[in-house]
Amino acid sequence: MRTVDAAGLQIGDDQPPRIMGVLNVSSESPYKPSVFNSPDEAAEYVDRELIDEGADIVDVGLESANKKFEVLSAEDELDRLDTALETIESVSGDAIFSIETRYHEVAEAALDGGFDMVNDICGFADPKLPEVCADYDVAVAKMASPPDLERPGAIEDVDDIYDALELNGLTDKTIIDPAFGGWSEDKTIEDDRETFRRLREFRGYGHPILVSINRKNFLRSVAGRETEEALPVSLAATAMAVERGAHVIRTHDVAETRDAALIGNEFSRDRLRETIDGIAVEELDITTQREAERHLDRYNAADAAADDSVIRTFELTGLGVDSREQLLNTVGETPVTAVSGASDNALVLIGTPSGFKSLRRRITGDSSRLAATVERISERCC
Template sequence: MRTVDAAGLSIGDDHPTRIMGVLNVSKESPYKPSVYNDPGAAAEYVDEALIEEGADIVDVGLESANKRLDVLSAEDELDRLDTAIETIQSVSGDAVFSIETRYHEVAEAALDRGFDMVNDICGFADPEMPRVCEEYDVAVAKMASPPDLERPGAVEDVDWSARRADGRERSGSYADDIYEALSLNGFTDKTIVDPAFGGWSEAKTLDDDRETFRRLREFRGHGRPILVSINRKNFLRDLAGRDTERALPVSLAATAMAVERGAHVVRTHDVAETRDAAIVGDAFTPARLRDEEAGVEELDARTPAEVRRHLDRIGAPADIDHAARATTRVFELSGLTERDRATLTAPPVGAGFAPGSETGAGVLYGTPAALRSVVREVDGSERLQAALAGIEDALEDAE
């Protein structure tokens, strides 16, 4: 996992989760407490509600990305840039300033006038955006999106399978489409990936966002820091039956989970609370070996699907199912007969069975490939066969 330097702020596994606070100079933006068109009032908000509360990055939006609103042109965004520039020039606190845009012209103008990084909500749909970010040597958050400047995040009706380099068929999974969208048009050396949570199109469902969140660790397969924007999002509010005003608790719960699953930057309107949730997530994220000098890094990959992302990234051969051999699952069994326990003490290579002192108990463990061999080869009691069938289903679910 590479570390990205954003104007002196290090973003990556070896550093605390970074908090990105939000300021909008767009009157259309739905979250009104963050919307300002007066530079003085905006600067006061940034100092008091964002930086003093713990924001490392301030993301300034020039327009709302709401799919129901007309898309502003680059010229329209540039007309609003003056307010953003005056604001950051009036801020007294210290933060990295990010410009949220889809246009390279706007990014370039903002970087020329004091901004430090770019938040591209159209995922390099503007082919000149990577060039600008590379020439200015700045960090850029790249949100998953189709190659269309007018449809940020609406990836569901693009046939990403036709763009796959490995030739695999499309799985039909929204999360897979998001993963492929992030690969489109490549990366800069300082790219941060954003899996595009939220209602970017009418076709996208809450379950699509939940699937992407469940599989967030897979996005580490790109080898780049991850930004998540989940604050008060519908896919979380719906779980608890909360409206936007009462959705902070579910956002904070998800923030801690996202950090443990690999998020490095959390974009939020609720800076102080989100910072606390991220601290909890950081504290309970397991330590992993990472030694650049020795050339070794322990991957945060716990399922075959997560391992497969890393294998794809390094171009590992696909003729051997290394992903199924690289992960281990552990299952406790009970109610086994003595014959069952005797049969399991000599499982296929890659699996093991530890009988417990309690009658009928034991722990079966191994790689998914080895456990599938156990399912195929072991003939036991009806209870054991039912347990093995359940294990097989669990292995399929992890794929």
């Protein structure tokens, strides 16, 4: 996993989770406490509510991405940029300033005016935007989107999200964002939940991950909360997201989110990451075969390699004597390990996905119940 340098702020596995606070200079934005037209008032808000509360990055939005509003043109965004530039000039605190835009012209003007990084919610649909970021050598957050400047984040299936992040490539300083939220009419709560469950897969790109999950509907609906009541579910998800590999958390609730992120970081999996006599070693954060496949995609490796990359353990109880004997005899012909205890009707099976596939192929005979059980285990672990 690479570490991205965002104007001196290091973002990566060996760094604390970074908090991205939000400022909007767009009257359409739904979260009114973060919306300002006056640069002085905006700067005061940034200092008091974002930087003083622990924000490492301040993300400035020029327009609402809400699909019920018309998309602003690059010229429209440029007309609003002056307010953003005046604001960051008036801020007294220390933070990295990110401009949220989908246009390379706006990104370039913002970087020329003092911004430090770019947050592209259209995922390089403007192919010149990554070129600008590379030329200026700045970090850029890339949200998964179709190749359409008017449809940010409008992707549902997790595999399609993963593929969308490949649109127009990645710069050396790209931070990827899997696009949580109702960016399209077709995207469902369950789509977001599945993306969150599979968040570790996005580590396969080898780039830091940004998540924007603050008070999102896919979390609120779990507890039956309205937006105003949804801070607790956001904080729970923040800790989980960091534990699963997120590096930047975008939020309106800076202080609380920072604390939740630190908890997630403290209890993340302990993995080997060292350089030994010039050889860098990283134990990959892999818990499922699909996560392994994502990492191995970088090596154009065959699926068989992913089959051997994780170990799964299952306990079976309620086996009859014949089924237990058949299973023990068959396991000896496969890479699966069987551990039997004091109880004659219980076994623990330990193996890789490929091992359980091998066991499934070998289970035959009269015990259809056993065959169905092994079939289900093989499906589950693969």
